[in-house]
Amino acid sequence: MILQLESVTKTFGDLTAVDRVSLSVQGGEVLALLGENGAGKSTLMKVTCGLYAADAGSIAIDDVVAKINSPKEAVDHGICMVQQSFMLVPELSVHENVALGGYLSTSGVINTRIECEKLRKLAAQYNLNVDPYAMVWQLSVGEQQRVEILKTLVRNVRILIFDEPTAVLAPPEVAELYKIIETLKENGVAVIFISHKLKEVMSVSDRIVVMRRGKVTGEIPIRDATPEKLAEMMIGRPIRSARHPSEWEAKRPLLKVESVTCRDDKGIAVLDNLSLCVNSGEIVGIAGVDGNGQRELSECIAGIRRIESGKIQIDQYAVEGPVTDLRILGFIPEDSSQSGLVLDYTVAENMILKQTNNNRFKTWGLFSRKKIAGYAQSLIDRFKIRVGNPDVLARNLSGGLRQLVMIAREVSESPGLIVAAQPTRGLDVGVIELIRDILWKQRDEGKAILLISTELDDLLSMSDRVLVIFKGAIMGEVAPGGDCVNLIGRMMMGETLSHLKSRTELCS
Numbered sequence: 001m002i003l004q005l006e007s008v009t010k011t012f013g014d015l016t017a018v019d020r021v022s023l024s025v026q027g028g029e030v031l032a033l034l035g036e037n038g039a040g041k042s043t044l045m046k047v048t049c050g051l052y053a054a055d056a057g058s059i060a061i062d063d064v065v066a067k068i069n070s071p072k073e074a075v076d077h078g079i080c081m082v083q084q085s086f087m088l089v090p091e092l093s094v095h096e097n098v099a100l101g102g103y104l105s106t107s108g109v110i111n112t113r114i115e116c117e118k119l120r121k122l123a124a125q126y127n128l129n130v131d132p133y134a135m136v137w138q139l140s141v142g143e144q145q146r147v148e149i150l151k152t153l154v155r156n157v158r159i160l161i162f163d164e165p166t167a168v169l170a171p172p173e174v175a176e177l178y179k180i181i182e183t184l185k186e187n188g189v190a191v192i193f194i195s196h197k198l199k200e201v202m203s204v205s206d207r208i209v210v211m212r213r214g215k216v217t218g219e220i221p222i223r224d225a226t227p228e229k230l231a232e233m234m235i236g237r238p239i240r241s242a243r244h245p246s247e248w249e250a251k252r253p254l255l256k257v258e259s260v261t262c263r264d265d266k267g268i269a270v271l272d273n274l275s276l277c278v279n280s281g282e283i284v285g286i287a288g289v290d291g292n293g294q295r296e297l298s299e300c301i302a303g304i305r306r307i308e309s310g311k312i313q314i315d316q317y318a319v320e321g322p323v324t325d326l327r328i329l330g331f332i333p334e335d336s337s338q339s340g341l342v343l344d345y346t347v348a349e350n351m352i353l354k355q356t357n358n359n360r361f362k363t364w365g366l367f368s369r370k371k372i373a374g375y376a377q378s379l380i381d382r383f384k385i386r387v388g389n390p391d392v393l394a395r396n397l398s399g400g401l402r403q404l405v406m407i408a409r410e411v412s413e414s415p416g417l418i419v420a421a422q423p424t425r426g427l428d429v430g431v432i433e434l435i436r437d438i439l440w441k442q443r444d445e446g447k448a449i450l451l452i453s454t455e456l457d458d459l460l461s462m463s464d465r466v467l468v469i470f471k472g473a474i475m476g477e478v479a480p481g482g483d484c485v486n487l488i489g490r491m492m493m494g495e496t497l498s499h500l501k502s503r504t505e506l507c508s
Contacts, residue, residue: 001063021211025192030207037196037399039214048074049068049071050073050079078158081160082165086144089136090136095115095132098154119154126149126150126180127179127183140173159189165177166197171456198230199227199457201225208220208225220233246283246464248446251280254417255276258311260274269472271297271307272293278449281444281447282448283439284465285462286451287454287466292472298450299333301419302329324354327414332406332421346394348376348390351376352376383404383407387405423451456485470491
């Protein structure tokens with residue numbers, strides 16, 4: 001085996017993040033590391049890469065115990081990691097980003113022409129289609145990921161770890177990544193693929209190791225794996241199948257976005273005369289590669305981003321500023337830690353953030369901790385949020401629990417419209433199941449839901465209609481059903497529905 005971990009343990013205070021984990025991987029093999037959020041898989045790999053020091057256990061390379069106390073020592077052993085958030089400088093070229101670590105030239109002087117030619121040959125060997133002279137800011141997300149892989153190859157990588165590598169990729173880019181991984185295998189590289197997506201690991205891996213609560217709960221060869229079996233190994237019980245489409249009949253427009261144009265934080269036009277409508281009793285999905293105006297669209301609807309032209313109406317309410325009334329809008333922003341919660345507040349305090357003027361939480365004009373805690377506990381029970389008590393700080397919750405706290409707050413007052421931006425991104429199947437149940441229940445009660453996600457599985461299983469966005473414009477609409485990932489994927493890359501071939505020809 002090229003890499004062997006024996007009884008590796010990592011603790012943070014009283015928390016045992018990795019508990020006596022052993023696993024191995026050989027050259028030319030793809031090992032998938034699957035587990036819920038907080039299962040310990042990323043922590044385990046950060047120990048392997050020298051980002052964390054293990055409290056116990058050993059790491060062996062080629063059957064020889066290795067001391068890895070820093071990322072440099074890991075790289076010296078041929079261990080590299082492609083992070084989910086790319087470590088690139090946008091203002092520099094591809095070859096300059098690769099050269100940043102000093103791995104192209106040992107003389108201290110870089111001959112750009114020679115080094116770029118080396119990069120071209122290396123990129124061609126591994127099917128990495130990327131121009132060494134291109135500026136990183138001009139590259140697509142998929143191309144940027146290839147630069148990250150190229151950075152590991154010039155370091156003579158032997159063990160390459162991918163941390164949730166498909167999170168920001170469109171379907172065509174995912175297919176390209178799979179081809180690259182196949183080439184890495186053929187060249188003898190051991191690949192460890194961290195993911196919480198069942199279908200993904202079954203598509204790319206040779207063997208799957210499942211972790212839960214810091215421990216390995218099982219190992220299974222790909223030939224014996226099924227989504228149902230893997231889910232049960234991950235969360236300890238079977239998952240339920242997708243629900244049926246909405247049967248709500250009395251549909252009426254609850255959200256109207258008409259010819260909206262707006263700019264991003266850099267002053268660049270990002271929404272281009274965009275129009276859409278969401279009716280009561282339906283979920284409308286917005287599909288697209290991250291960064292094509294999804295965040296700005298959600299913020300315009302919530303009234304926290306100014307529009308330059310057009311208008312937005314929620315039922316009879318014209319959006320002209322921040323919409324804070326939870327009876328009108330439930331807004332789930334794409335990053336709960338940055339804009340959805342106050343991490344240094346308790347769960348109870350976060351539950352009433354938008355109702356601080358509500359007298360139901362006060363006694364003689366002052367906040368009543370007892371009333372606030374009682375209200376928060378009722379939401380915890382109603383939405384099945386596994387927190388010890390309402391007084392725990394939001395900072396101390398896992399990502400999945402933070403998301404559930406925010407969603408519970410936003411739907412607590414039964415708003416007519418819910419805008420959910422990336423509500424399941426980075427979450428495991430157990431939390432995703434809870435969130436889907438919450439949103440389905442709201443839809444079945446006649447609420448209108450705009451679901452913005454880069455997770456096509458979510459969009460196709462949950463939505464009644466899917467709109468595809470590219471560079472701030474709607475490319476077309478797809479009714480979920482059948483295999484239409486190819487059609488959606490091509491629209492996500494910029495082709496309009498009117499210019500594509502018939503749906504029947506595209507979906508095979």
